[in-house]
Amino acid sequence: MAKTLDETRLLQFKKNLSNCVNVKSKVFYNKELILSYSPIKKKIGFITEGKANIVKTDKEGNTTIMRDLKENDIFSNLFFQETEDEIYIISNGETKVIFIDYYNIIKNCNQNCPFHNSIVLTLFDLLIEDNKQQNEKIELLSKRTVEDKILFFLKQRMNKNNIFKVTTSYKAIAEYLFVDRSNLMRELKKMEEKGLIEKHEKTIKIKS
Amino acid sequence: MAKTLDETRLLQFKKNLSNCVNVKSKVFYNKELILSYSPIKKKIGFITEGKANIVKTDKEGNTTIMRDLKENDIFSNLFFQETEDEIYIISNGETKVIFIDYYNIIKNCNQNCPFHNSIVLTLFDLLIEDNKQQNEKIELLSKRTVEDKILFFLKQRMNKNNIFKVTTSYKAIAEYLFVDRSNLMRELKKMEEKGLIEKHEKTIKIKS
DNA sequence: TTATTATTGTTGCAAATGCAACAATAATTA
């Protein structure tokens, strides 16, 4: 079964974008603000290179990474309701983004533009993909114990040899799982003692 | 500012659906299976009446309510990746659903059909709305303590007089927050003692 | 290179949480 969103289609999408609607491409360096909540300027962003995080800061100043975004992911300020917390999209390393104006999408650019339809349908599928990723995060967070969260996380990301390499940091993983870092380390040790995993610094082998 | 998805537009959407793509309308009674994971039959559902839940069952048999769905919400088996857990959409009371075939959406039904474009754009906005709800759930789950989760939940749902009425049950709320029911009750009592809320059986007044 | 900053690994401890169990109601069904 062919993937709904294959490379060819995404390449076409990027080409079509500039031919049809008004888009802006921008490069961000590490830890720069890509987008914040705004009820007026409704924008959809598409990451063409690099990584980013959806970050939340509550009124006490606690910061939480709500989502990890990577190449070919979309994001938008349309996805957030106004709350007491502040939500931002922050680049994680050098990141290239295409911004699409929401109004350009809903208003048919030009009766005869052959690109518009295709763009809307690709955005539609990108939205579905994003939705899927969110459901996975909710599923992860629904796990009762830290051990269950870790196992779910590892199994999703391990390669064919059941190995997961920590390319970011344990700190980042703890933040992603919404658990305390020291507790993550402790649970990993317990899991190793139980024989569920084998851990050598940043390489983890899943044995169950 | 006019809401993106107002009543008029949703009414038009429902009308257009039957004029354009092949849809099926179906009524479900309480606790019936509306949709399960299927990689073959890709369907999008739209709830026209009633309520439903996205329910997950893991291999140990633990059941979790992942999402609450209500009138004008959409759902789809496209939103879920295959996992060890089983995910279903289950009706919660009498529920009326319109099913739309995914292929009908991505294939332009007919070059001159004036409805198709409008349907796709409404689905697009419904997807954004769903995305927003998921982000709210992730934000809720990112709260560190049960008290924080309760407060976030209550503030989102209280009326102008800061009152929230439990129309479902405390059991259902505990499931939605992914916390133990007895602990939810205990925390509510503590919060009342602290003066954060006033609780009289199924009526809660938020005082902060 | 050295100094500075960030990450990792570890632990004690207090607090939060889930689990089990039960009685009292409330709601539903026979």
Add this chain to the structure above:
DNA sequence: TAATTATTGTTGCATTTGCAACAATAATAA
């Protein structure tokens, strides 16, 4: 109606978890 089932409210207790603190190491910047 009575019987059955589900929900609410409560508690003791064991476990899990987060917090704070620290040393050791690794990574980065001066």
